[in-house]
Amino acid sequence: MQESAARLRASTALLDATLEHMDQGLMMIDEAGVVRVCNERAIALLDLPPELMRSGPDFDEVRRHQIAREDFARCDAALREQVARAPLSTHPYTYERERPNGTVLEIRTVPLPTGGAVRTYTDITARKAAEAQVAHMARHDALTGLPNRALFRDSLDQRLAALRRHGGTCGLLCLDLDAFKAVNDTLGHLAGDALLRTVAARIRACLRQEDLAARLGGDEFAVLLGGEACRRSAAATAERLVAALREPVDLGGREATIGVSIGIAFAPEHGVDSDALLRRADLALYRAKSEGRNTFRHFAAAMDQAAEERRRLELDLRLALQRCEFVLHYQPVHDLASGRVAAVEALLRWDHPTRGPLAPAAFLPLAEETGLIVPLGEWVLRTALRDASGLPPEVRVAVNVAGAQLRQAGLVSAVRAALAAAGEAPERLELDIAERAAEGAVAEENGRLADLAALGVGLAFDDFGAGASSLGALRRLPFGRIKLDRSLAASVTSPESTGLVRAAVALGRALGMEVTAKGVETEAQLARLRDEGCTGAQGFLLGRPTPFSALLPVLGGTVTHPGRRRSRSA
Incomplete structure (x- = not known):
């Protein structure tokens, strides 16, 4: 017991x-x-x-x-x-x-x-707490802490559903940073991340408590305005955002300056469906960018028509590549010392089946935006080098390279393949890189230019003087020629432009580069450019762009059809 x-x-x-x-x-x-x-x-x-x-x-x-x-x-x-x-x-x-x-x-x-x-x-x-954190992370941007695209879209859907049931209005702002890529590429991704966090904080500071800001991805943001919206209040918000985001940002001792372009749309005026409203705010954003950036625009019905026109032109561009509707015209580039044609610049033309001949400005910006410039640029390269076989051996062919092409990893291979297919030496080819593309070039793109220079291809810094000409780009990149923007030739007789041309020539001489003036249209301009030390010139005065078959008079009877033996006329 x-x-x-x-x-x-x-x-x-x-x-x-x-x-x-x-x-x-x-x-x-x-x-x-x-x-x-x-x-x-x-x-x-x-x-x-x-x-x-x-x-x-x-x-x-x-x-x-x-x-x-x-x-x-x-x-x-x-x-x-x-x-x-x-x-x-x-x-x-x-x-x-x-x-x-x-x-x-x-x-x-x-x-x-x-x-x-x-x-x-x-x-x-x-x-x-862990579950709440996971849920928060699924609906918020990890870098900035702002709501992400999914949460913003849900909030917009709910707001529009309430609007359809009970009436009212709401305003939507789509934001895209200006010049962010240049900062990211120049200072690195860590600096870019710090910049985005600062941008997010400034956006929050510009908004009311009832407004919802979100990061949609990359350098794209959006704001859903709380309460009833009107053009005046939306514009006031956009003005605050533009002013706040243009202020310089200190990134660890290095200052960065960007801007923002904003598109504004309203419900129900511009739609009561999320997709329609976002698309129309995006169209207004696109208009803000095309009209100078660092500003805002309200959506207008004409923007829908412009977007449809752009869509049709893009489709036509794709078909034109398949149908070989493009042709090259060539403008002579004169050596001012000898008076002879030293090169011809290949210029793209499009003979549209219904719109007729189109100038490059009508379609090249769209080709670059859509990435079609890459296959189009390769076609230009192959065709120009094929035509080069019919030119005198001392005449180079100059081909423009867009920024999107420069960013392509296969650029050097494409150039090498085009030279081999045409049987031409690299020295026959000069690639013209626009100033804005050269200034924004990152390490990989700089490496491609170095590879092209090592191949023997000539490189020209094109449109020098069109923007904030970069001495740094000229010093670090293997350019052999500076091509002055046509605006300098047009105003070269003024004291200010004469000084700029003189400085550019002195810079070229110091760096061992030839200097060619573009857009020469009068004898007075040519004389002044020659006096200031330019070594080459091109423009309507010296020869208009012309099809390859019409180059014979320009080059003094030295042109043959590509693939045929060259001969000189008596």
Whole structure:
């Protein structure tokens, strides 16, 4: 008997120890509603008075104590009423609630066969915080903390659904940073990330509490205006954003300056569907970029027509590549010392089947935006080098290379293949790189230019003077020629432009580069450019762009058809 009693005491002690060291709180209530067991963990989790719980209280007495302490204040009304006043469930039941101190508990009730129940309390605060963090990350941009595209789209959908049911208006702003790529490429991705965080903070600072800002991706942002929207209030917001984002940003001792272009659309005026509204805000954004950047534009119906026209032109461009509708015209480039033609520049023309002849300005910007400039540029390269075989050996062929082509990893291979197919030496080819493309070139693109120079291809820094001409680009990149922008030739007789030309010639001489003037149209311009030291010139005065077959008079009878033996006329 004593042995059995000892075993019972040992078993009870073990059970008590187990209960007191459980990670879960545990409470057992008998069929009469009396709390028979309550471990220390339950007392701590529920912040209950130990003396009350050790006195064998009625379960309702425990709940009255919790109600008096407003322990259920963070529950919604229905749950608060149920857990605070309803009798113990006669079925297994689990729910979660947050205590006033922020602890989140998972509470499980398991009825006992004899009546009463066992209730366990598990602290799930950390788990719920982790779940909330995962949910937040799924709906927010990790870099800036702003809502991401998914959350913004859901918010816009909900706002438009409410607008369709109840009426009202809302305004949408689409933002795209100006010159961000140049900062990212020049200073590196870490600096670019820091810049985007600063941009996000400035956007937040410009908005009201009811406005929703989001990062849609890359350097694209959007704002959903809260409340009723009108053109004046939307414009005021856009003006604040433009002003804030044009301010310089300190990136670890290096200053960066960008801007922002903004498109604005309204519901229901411009649509009550998310896709339509976003598309029209994007069209207004595109107009802001095309009209100078660092500004904003409201959507107008004419923009839809322009977008449709652009879509048709893009389709026509793709078909034109397949149908070989493009032709090359050539403009002679004269050596001013000898008076002879030193090169011909290949200029693209498009004989559109319904619109007639189109100048490059009508389609090349679209070709570059859509990436079609890459296959189109390769066609120009192959065709110009094929035609070069019909020119005198001392006449080079100059081909323009767009920024999108320069960014292509296969540029050097394409040039090498075109030279091999035409059987021409690299020295016959000169590639003209526009100033804006050369200034924004990153390390990989600089490496491609170095590879082309090593191949023996000539490189010209084109349109020098059209923008903020970069001495750094001229010094670090393997250019052999500077081509002055045509605006300098047009105004060369003015003292200011004469000084610029003189400085460019001195710079070219210091760097060992030839200097060619473009856009020469009068004898006076030619004389001044020659006096200032330009070594080459091209323009309408010296020869208009002409098809290859018409080059014979220009080159003094030295042109043959590509692939035929060259001969000189008497």
